[in-house]
Amino acid sequence: METGALQRALRREWVNQHREARDEIIRKYARLYPSGKTMLCQRSMKEEALGVTRLVGKIIFDTEEAALACAEELRGLYDGEGPKYTYECHRSKRGHVHLTSMKQRRRS
Ligand SMILES: [Zn+2]
DSSP, rough: OOOHHHHHHHHHHHHHHHHHHHHHHHHSSOOOTTTBBBOOOOOHHHHHHHHTTTTTTTBBBBSSHHHHHHHHHHHHHHHTTTTOEEEEEESTTTTTTEEEESSSOOOO
């Protein structure tokens, strides 16, 4: 196997092994359904009608603090890698927070 492919295979293996730990961290901080399942961002009815696909399925956090605490724990798990920034999403009525790897300008 060439080096790149081997590294990718090892990486995948490692990610699989850490999936459970990752899910546990996320469940601790994210907004959950009563069933305990992690809540993911969905399109609004208007977006649905427009065929918007952008940023669907992102994990929902109630507060910036929760999102940042989650990101910090994930970075501990992933050796410093992972999302570092948060941004507010206004898809739900009271709004919520997502994590992102890219720094975004705050819109006011
Ligand atoms: Zn959202």
